[in-house]
Each structure stands twice: as C-alpha cells, then as structure tokens.
Amino acid sequence: MDSSGIKLLLVDDEDDYRRSCGKFMERLGHTVRSAASGAEAVTILNREDFDVAVFDIDMPGMNGLELMQRVQEDGMDVEVVFLTGKGTIETCVQAMQMGASDFLTKPCSLMDLEHRLQLARQRRLLKKENQQLKNLVTRNRPAPKLVGKSAAVAELSRMISKVAPTKKTVLIEGESGTGKEVVAQLIQQQSDLAERPFVTINCAALPEQLVESELFGHLKGSFTGATSDKPGLFEVADGGTLFIDEVGELPLALQPKLLRVLEDGSLRRIGCHRERKVKVRLIAATNRDLVEEVKAGRFREDLFYRINVLAISLPPLRERCGDIECLLEHFLPRGWSLDAETMTVLKAYHWPGNVRQLINVVERATILADHQTITMDDLPREIVHATDHEDTIAEATSSNGLSNAEPIQDSVDLVSEEIVSVTPVPAIGDCHLPLDELIKRHVTEVLEQLGGNKAKTARQLGIHRRKLYRMLERFEANAPLEDC
Numbered sequence: 001m002d003s004s005g006i007k008l009l010l011v012d013d014e015d016d017y018r019r020s021c022g023k024f025m026e027r028l029g030h031t032v033r034s035a036a037s038g039a040e041a042v043t044i045l046n047r048e049d050f051d052v053a054v055f056d057i058d059m060p061g062m063n064g065l066e067l068m069q070r071v072q073e074d075g076m077d078v079e080v081v082f083l084t085g086k087g088t089i090e091t092c093v094q095a096m097q098m099g100a101s102d103f104l105t106k107p108c109s110l111m112d113l114e115h116r117l118q119l120a121r122q123r124r125l126l127k128k129e130n131q132q133l134k135n136l137v138t139r140n141r142p143a144p145k146l147v148g149k150s151a152a153v154a155e156l157s158r159m160i161s162k163v164a165p166t167k168k169t170v171l172i173e174g175e176s177g178t179g180k181e182v183v184a185q186l187i188q189q190q191s192d193l194a195e196r197p198f199v200t201i202n203c204a205a206l207p208e209q210l211v212e213s214e215l216f217g218h219l220k221g222s223f224t225g226a227t228s229d230k231p232g233l234f235e236v237a238d239g240g241t242l243f244i245d246e247v248g249e250l251p252l253a254l255q256p257k258l259l260r261v262l263e264d265g266s267l268r269r270i271g272c273h274r275e276r277k278v279k280v281r282l283i284a285a286t287n288r289d290l291v292e293e294v295k296a297g298r299f300r301e302d303l304f305y306r307i308n309v310l311a312i313s314l315p316p317l318r319e320r321c322g323d324i325e326c327l328l329e330h331f332l333p334r335g336w337s338l339d340a341e342t343m344t345v346l347k348a349y350h351w352p353g354n355v356r357q358l359i360n361v362v363e364r365a366t367i368l369a370d371h372q373t374i375t376m377d378d379l380p381r382e383i384v385h386a387t388d389h390e391d392t393i394a395e396a397t398s399s400n401g402l403s404n405a406e407p408i409q410d411s412v413d414l415v416s417e418e419i420v421s422v423t424p425v426p427a428i429g430d431c432h433l434p435l436d437e438l439i440k441r442h443v444t445e446v447l448e449q450l451g452g453n454k455a456k457t458a459r460q461l462g463i464h465r466r467k468l469y470r471m472l473e474r475f476e477a478n479a480p481l482e483d484c
C-alpha cells in the first residue's frame with residue numbers, strides 16, 4: 001500500500017472544525033484543501049484530484065448527500081467519508097447506498113478520523129488495482145519472445161534493452177505482423193514498470209468516437225450508449241504502460257488530447273470538465289510512415305516529435321529470411337516437421353503479412369496435413385503459386401543476365417517467351433528395366449543436362465515442379481514412385 005500522504009478535501013460549514021481538523025491532518029503529512037459549502041467543493045473537485053473527501057451532511061445550500069449525488073453524476077473518482085453531528089440510521093444507510101466509503105458521527109477523535117481516512121484511501125487504491133488487474137487478466141497474454149537469429153533481431157534485442165529502462169516514449173515502426181506488439185511487451189517487461197499494468201489499444205480497430213472514449217473515458221450520458229461512467233485506458237494504465245497500436249490512425253481531432261496527456265499527464269473524460277492527472281509510459285506503434293502522414297496533414301507535427309523520442313524500426317520478414325526457419329520451427333507443434341521442399345519454398349516466399357502470416361500458414365498446414373510432416377500440399381495456393389512465379393523470375397533473370405534491380409515485369413515477359421532447349425535423352429535400350437528405374441534414369445539425365453535446374457527440368461518433362469520434387473525425394477530414399 002501507498003505510504004505517502006493522503007490528498008484530502010474537507011467540506012464543512014464550521015470554520016473552526018475545518019481549521020483544526022485541517023491542521024491536524026497536515027501535521028500527519030497529508031495534503032489538505034477545504035471548502036465551506038457544497039458549491040465550493042464542486043468547484044474544487046472539478047479542478048483537482050483527491051484521494052478522499054470528508055463531507056459534513058448538514059450544510060446550508062447543497063447538503064452533504066446532495067454533494068455526494070453530484071460526485072456520482074460527474075464521475076468524480078474520490079472516496080467519500082461522511083462526518084456529521086446529527087447522524088441518524090436513515091441518513092447513514094442512504095449515504096452508504098450512494099457509495100460512501102464510511103460514515104462517522106461527531107464528536108469523533110481526529111486520530112480515529114485519520115485511521116478511517118487511511119482505510120478509505122486504501123479502498124480507492126484497491127479499486128484502481130482491481131481495475132488494472134482485470135485488464136491484465138482478460139488479456140491473458142503469453143510471455144513475449146522474439147524468435148530469430150538474424151543480425152536484425154540481435155540489434156532489435158539490443159535496442160529493447162537500451163530503451164526499456166528509460167521510461168521515455170517509444171515509437172515502433174514496421175509493417176503489419178512484424179512483431180511491434182511483441183517488442184512493446186518486451187520493453188515493458190524489461191522496464192521498472194514490469195509489475196505495473198500493460199494496457200493496449202489499437203486505434204485502427206475502433207470507430208473515432210470509441211477511440212476517444214476508450215482512451216480518455218466518459219461520463220454517464222455524455223453520448224448515446226454511455227450508460228455508466230467509464231475510466232479511459234490512460235486511467236487504467238496509470239502508473240504503468242499504455243501501448244497505442246496504429247497510432248497513425250488516431251483521428252486528427254483527438255491528437256491534441258493525446259499531446260496534452262503526453263505533455264503534462266492531464267486528461268478529461270468525455271462530458272467531464274474535471275481534469276485528471278495520470279502518469280503513464282507510452283509506447284506507440286505504426287505501420288504508416290508518420291513523416292509522410294505529417295506532410296499530408298493527417299498527423300500533427302508537434303505530436304510526432306513528442307512520440308518520436310526513441311524510435312525502433314522492425315524490418316519485414318522478407319529482409320531477414322534467415323529467421324524464417326527458426327520461426328517455422330518455433331511455431332510448429334512438438335513432433336511436427338516440414339519436408340525439405342516445403343521448407344525451401346517457405347524460405348523463398350516474400351511473406352507480405354510477415355510473422356503473423358507465417359503463424360497462420362503453420363496453423364493451417366497442421367490442420368490439413370495427413371501426418372506430422374507438412375508438405376507442399378498443405379500450403380495455401382498463393383504461396384505455391386508465388387513461389388513458382390518467383391522461381392521463374394529468378395531463372396529468367398539469371399539466364400538472361402539481368403540484375404535483380406531490373407523491372408520484374410520485363411523478366412516475366414522474357415520467361416513466357418523462353419524455349420527450353422535440351423539435347424534429346426538417348427533411348428534406354430534395356431527393356432527389362434523396371435518402370436521406376438527407367439523414369440529415374442530419364443529424370444536424372446534431364447536434370448543433369450539442365451544444370452540441376454529443377455523448374456526447367458519439370459517444364460521439360462511436362463510435369464509440375466512439386467511432382468518432380470517428390471520424385472527426387474523417392475529416388476533418394478530408393479522408395480517406389482507409386483502415387484508420387
């Protein structure tokens with residue numbers, strides 16, 4: 001529990017009581033503000049945050065119970081302790097039903113009052129922790145792990161360990177599915193805030209009005225559907241980390257509000273005039289080029305500079321092909337494997353959806369595969385076709401002496417015109433040879449003549465490349481070609 005002083009508001013029309021009680025509480029290290037009426041208390045509560053407020057019930061004008069109702073209606077997050085000279089059972093019941101934390105009657109010793117205020121403050125902290133824990137539990141996230149052996153992943157791990165302890169805002173850039181959220185989680189886990197809440201929001205997944213209400217909260221009735229007061233995720237993450245995914249999608253109208261929280265930690269719930277203070281570490285991610293977004297007028301420049309304090313850029317998977325094999329091994333269930341051809345094809349694929357796509361491909365394949373080995377038949381068509389296409393392009397490029405930098409379209413056209421020339425394979429005279437052996441010799445011969453190029457060989461033989469791969473595997477294993 002927090003052992004720092006309580007931020008206290010004393011509301012009582014008795015000047016002497018306010019003064020003596022206030023002095024006593026201040027001597028114990030608490031911060032005290034006081035108000036002589038309900039109306040004055042509303043003004044103060046609208047401006048400042050308090051842990052606990054002490055309300056007298058009998059006050060001229062707005063009485064304590066009416067003040068409590070106002071606190072509820074305005075969604076003020078404060079624990080209320082009633083202290084009254086004329087306490088009846090009915091008023092006590094009414095106050096507690098309205099959500100009061102405690103009810104005391106005068107005369108009451110200041111030591112006793114202080115003890116009850118401590119309990120009220122603890123109740124407030126527990127409520128907040130409960131809210132934060134709920135958020136953590138519902139997300140039920142597994143421990144993040146950055147899989148990969150490439151130099152890019154090693155550099156990424158180094159950057160994470162550098163930025164994590166700083167508590168500064170971090171901007172993570174990268175295509176969708178490259179692992180931005182994994183990196184955000186690792187930063188949080190390697191920071192001093194690891195035990196504090198990690199709250200996430202994806203701006204692209206929510207309509208504009210909901211983004212505002214999710215981030216900053218709302219008061220009951222502030223818009224259709226706001227049936228109760230709701231704290232925003234900034235409040236839920238108070239003391240911890242907030243991860244805003246797809247920050248580039250944050251509507252322009254909301255950007256000043258985000259800038260404000262980042263600058264001095266202050267925010268207002270929708271429909272509420274009262275300012276609240278939070279202390280949150282922000283990690284933002286984007287798959288858009290924010291510099292371009294600023295140029296296009298879709299992202300505020302001041303907010304960009306505020307977010308872009310420490311930037312981490314994640315390379316797409318196609319630029320770190322060395323990681324594909326270990327990612328596949330990592331995401332394959334225990335006891336499963338990929339055959340050699342499938343592994344080659346997956347390593348050559350360009351993975352537009354990055355690691356997320358790779359995980360989906362593995363999951364799909366494990367459902368479709370007959371045994372615990374994934375083959376080409378278990379891959380989605382777009383991957384098989386894309387690989388055929390990529391192979392063809394690569395062959396055309398090499399056979400025509402084109403560099404990789406030359407336009408792909410040109411190479412494709414060249415391929416479609418290409419005529420594969422191969423010296424006719426001499427007839428195999430031994431009519432006693434088994435058919436499988438005959439096929440093996442012929443296929444091996446053609447393959448040799450075409451310099452080991454499997455795609456060309458398959459075309460020459462008039463079979464699909466996948467069939468050729470299967471045949472070669474059977475040759476190697478001395479297995480029958482049946483059903484190949």
Ligand SMILES: Nc1ncnc2c1ncn2[C@@H]1O[C@H](COP(=O)(O)OP(=O)(O)OP(=O)(O)O)[C@@H](O)[C@H]1O
Nearest residue numbers: 145146147175176177178179180181182287355356
């Ligand atoms: N290097 C990695 N090691 C292990 N898992 C990874 C790695 N990169 C990404 N993943 C996994 O890939 C999936 C997508 O990652 P993540 O959600 O972090 O991507 P993202 O860049 O935030 O995507 P988006 O921009 O679409 O939100 C997750 O299941 C994540 O665990």
